[in-house]
Amino acid sequence: MIVLRGRKVVGGCAExxxxxxxxxxxxxxxxxxxxxxxxxxxxxLRGVSFKDKVLVFPGAKxxxxxxxxxxxxRIAGFAPKAxxxxxxxxxxxxxxxxxxxxxxxxxxxDPLTVIETGDWVKVDGDRGIVxxxxxxxxxxxxxxxxxx
Amino acid sequence: MLDGAExxxxxxAMDLLVRYGEALGAERFVGVTNIAGVPGxxxxxxxxxxKEHGGGSFEDVFSRFxxxxxxxxxxxxVGGNCCHLQGGMDPELWxxxxxxxxxxxxxxxxxxxxxxxxxxxxxxxxxxxxxxMPAFGEHCAWMESSAVVFCNSVVGARTxxxxxxxxxxxxxTGKVPDWGFHRDEHRRGTHMIQVDVPVESVMDxxxxxxxxxxxxxxxxxxxxxxxxxxxxxxxxxxxxxAASSGGVEMYHxxxxxxxxxxxxxxxxxTKPVATIHYGPAERRRVYExxxxxxxxxxxxxxxxxxxxxxxEQIGEAAQLLAxxxxxxxxxxxxxxxxxxxxxxxxHGYTKTIRDAGGLVMTDTCSAIGKMLxxxxxxxxxxxxxxxxxxxxxxxxxxxxxxxxxxxxxxxTGRWAGELR
Numbered sequence: 015m016i017v018l019r020g021r022k023v024v025g026g027c028a029e030x031x032x033x034x035x036x037x038x039x040x041x042x043x044x045x046x047x048x049x050x051x052x053x054x055x056x057x058x059l060r061g062v063s064f065k066d067k068v069l070v071f072p073g074a075k076x077x078x079x080x081x082x083x084x085x086x087x088r089i090a091g092f093a094p095k096a097x098x099x100x101x102x103x104x105x106x107x108x109x110x111x112x113x114x115x116x117x118x119x120x121x122x123x124d125p126l127t128v129i130e131t132g133d134w135v136k137v138d139g140d141r142g143i144v145x146x147x148x149x150x151x152x153x154x155x156x157x158x159x160x161x162x
Numbered sequence: 163m164l165d166g167a168e169x170x171x172x173x174x175a176m177d178l179l180v181r182y183g184e185a186l187g188a189e190r191f192v193g194v195t196n197i198a199g200v201p202g203x204x205x206x207x208x209x210x211x212x213k214e215h216g217g218g219s220f221e222d223v224f225s226r227f228x229x230x231x232x233x234x235x236x237x238x239x240v241g242g243n244c245c246h247l248q249g250g251m252d253p254e255l256w257x258x259x260x261x262x263x264x265x266x267x268x269x270x271x272x273x274x275x276x277x278x279x280x281x282x283x284x285x286x287x288x289x290x291x292x293x294x295m296p297a298f299g300e301h302c303a304w305m306e307s308s309a310v311v312f313c314n315s316v317v318g319a320r321t322x323x324x325x326x327x328x329x330x331x332x333x334x335t336g337k338v339p340d341w342g343f344h345r346d347e348h349r350r351g352t353h354m355i356q357v358d359v360p361v362e363s364v365m366d367x368x369x370x371x372x373x374x375x376x377x378x379x380x381x382x383x384x385x386x387x388x389x390x391x392x393x394x395x396x397x398x399x400x401x402x403x404a405a406s407s408g409g410v411e412m413y414h415x416x417x418x419x420x421x422x423x424x425x426x427x428x429x430x431x432t433k434p435v436a437t438i439h440y441g442p443a444e445r446r447r448v449y450e451x452x453x454x455x456x457x458x459x460x461x462x463x464x465x466x467x468x469x470x471x472x473x474e475q476i477g478e479a480a481q482l483l484a485x486x487x488x489x490x491x492x493x494x495x496x497x498x499x500x501x502x503x504x505x506x507x508x509h510g511y512t513k514t515i516r517d518a519g520g521l522v523m524t525d526t527c528s529a530i531g532k533m534l535x536x537x538x539x540x541x542x543x544x545x546x547x548x549x550x551x552x553x554x555x556x557x558x559x560x561x562x563x564x565x566x567x568x569x570x571x572x573x574t575g576r577w578a579g580e581l582r
Contacts, residue, residue: 023185038379038409043529043551048207053554055455075379075409077551078305081325082200085227089211103380103409104322104342107185111178112230112327117185 016128016146018098022139023117024110028096029136032129032146033067035059038101041109042079050092068135069094070125073101080105085112096137098125098144118142163335170235171225175331178230179338182328188339195336196302196319197244198289198309199329201228201281202237202272205250206265220275228330237279240333245282245294247306248470250531252523253500259523259533281333285525286499288398288470290317293501298420301344303332307411308402308469308547314412316397318420320344323411343412349421350430351414353378357387358441364399365564367392368546369448370440371400375408377438384414384428387440392418395472402469403546449581452546452562455553456577459561463538464520464572465528465552466565467497468545473505475565476522480511482569488519489575493535496520497527520572529555542571542579 037058039045044054050065074080087093097110097117110117116139125144129135132149164180166173183191202224204212212218212226217234225234250269251261273283284292287306296302296319304310304321313319322342324332332338342348355377361370374383383404392400392415404410414422422428466479479496488494496515498506503524506512512522528534529551534541540559543549549562561571563579571577 021187024181043555055550055554056451073380073409076307076406078307078310078323078325081327082227085230085327086208089208089227101380102186104186104324104328105409108182108325108328111181111185112325114230 016148018121018123018125018128018144018146020118020121020142020144022142023107023119024115025140026116027136027138028068028116029134030066030068030095032070032131032133032135033059033062033064033094034070034126034129034131036072036126038072038075040076041074041081041083041105042077044076045083045087047083047086047092048090050087063092064094065092067094068096068098068137070098070129070135072126073099074103074105074109078105081108081112084109088113096135096139098129098135098137100124100126118144169238171229171238172334174225174229174231174235175334178327178331179335183339183341186339186341188341190340191337192301192340192344193336194301194303194332194338195242196294196296196300197242197329197332198247198294198302198304198306199324199333200247200249200305200326201330201333202275203249204272206268209268220272224330228327230327238334239280241336242333243294244280244333245284245289246276247284247289247309248287248527248530249285249525251533252525255521255523258521259531260536261533284499284501286470288499291470291472291502292499303329303338305329307405308398310411311401311405311413312397314343314349315401315414315419349412350382350432351384351428352381352432352435353383354434354437355383355385356437356439357385357389358439359388359445361389363564364395365544367396368399368403369445369452371403372407372452372546372550373440373444373448374413375404375406375410378408378410380409380411382412382414383410384416384422384425384434386416386425389415395475398469398472399545406547406550446581452549455549455559456540456561458540458559459577460575461540461542461561461571461577462492462575463535463541464492464494464568465497465541465543465548466494466568468527468529468543468548471496471498471502473502476502476506476511477509478565479569480514482566483518483520484514486518486573488572492572492575493538494520494569494572495528495535496522498522498524500524528552532556534558542568542577544568
């Protein structure tokens, strides 16, 4: 298991499968809050759902409707479970707060190089700790348990 | 305020602002006197959702969505200079926009509440063209990325890109976290942009902005080189584009913008982290990227006015359309603010455009209101910002060019734009 240490943005604990992108994410006009998918034309996650994922990304860009778009996604039931990101902006800070999902930033190592899509990630917002179990290990554990 | 001594609404607003300030890592608040947001606005979805979950009144939506409160609190009159930015539909042409009477009546009720509580209904993404121009150095809390970048860069007022919840909370408390663009050290340039190709037209300013936003993301560009003196329209299109392809909230143009009298002043004590060149090859690539959603040259819709058109831009459109007729089966919608439209009406521009078959609309745009003329498959746009968003939001094809290219497409039904 790999442990990343950062700073609390929003407290609370959540865990889930990582969805990693090296592209910044637009809120309003960049995601569809009613389906929980990225819609931006040239985005590497275009058409991909972030519902219940731990979203790992560089940060927010674009419209000031960032917080409202993710707020709406929360209400509609399509929000990510937690957020792990590098660059602090007002958009992402407010968005994380109203999404009420644990969020951590300012890490001792770059989460974008450590975490890959499919890894199992546990986010402890209050302590600013992110625990990463690589996807191969997750599979191995499942295989060991599968005879039961 | 946080202890509730000034009432439950201010308490909830402060609670949200404290959580927001902690998330940012801010240490204190700053007083703001000019606040632009979208308080209490609700789409039918939001209205219905809260109706099913405890109450769908204006106060319910404002409390539970805007203030992120779990309970409804009474909404007091707002303080300071507060305005409402763009909204969901035109107050007269809503049926043409495909909106239901129910949605229109709902919007009217929201507007009555806002007026009663002291929020000025400017209903535009360009408040600076419609009666809310901040002063140099004034601390503001603004939404709308194109207005934020204008406020910081062109006016020299100070705002972060606030969101709906933080602007609504600031309307009640007069405070936002003292972070980012409120502080001197955060207003200095980070990246040098050397322009090696002449940038004169509005279209070229839009393309340069789109290039820079993608290149610097949320950083602060300092632009030097072969650029003419930008007017307000060029600033508007440049900033809007840079805030869409990236997250640019402030730029400096040496000798032009108020906090960049010199290169030294623009960068302050910090050295540029990179110098980025914009030449003919980059210009060509931006043009192709902005046209990458266009395949079918048969255009059935032309949308102008992103960000909302100035009176000069409406005059230009009227001149290009005077005595002509938009091709049957095509539509042209031009979006602006109510304030600017009243001047366009006075000058006969609205009538000239209508006589040609186009419509001047207010309050919204195709992307914000998610509204297109029926059957639209291919749109032509003169805004890099709109071409960034509209095809993604509505799933249509789009062409990008000059205002003249777009109006020619409306008259002929064919896209003939090219990079000149």
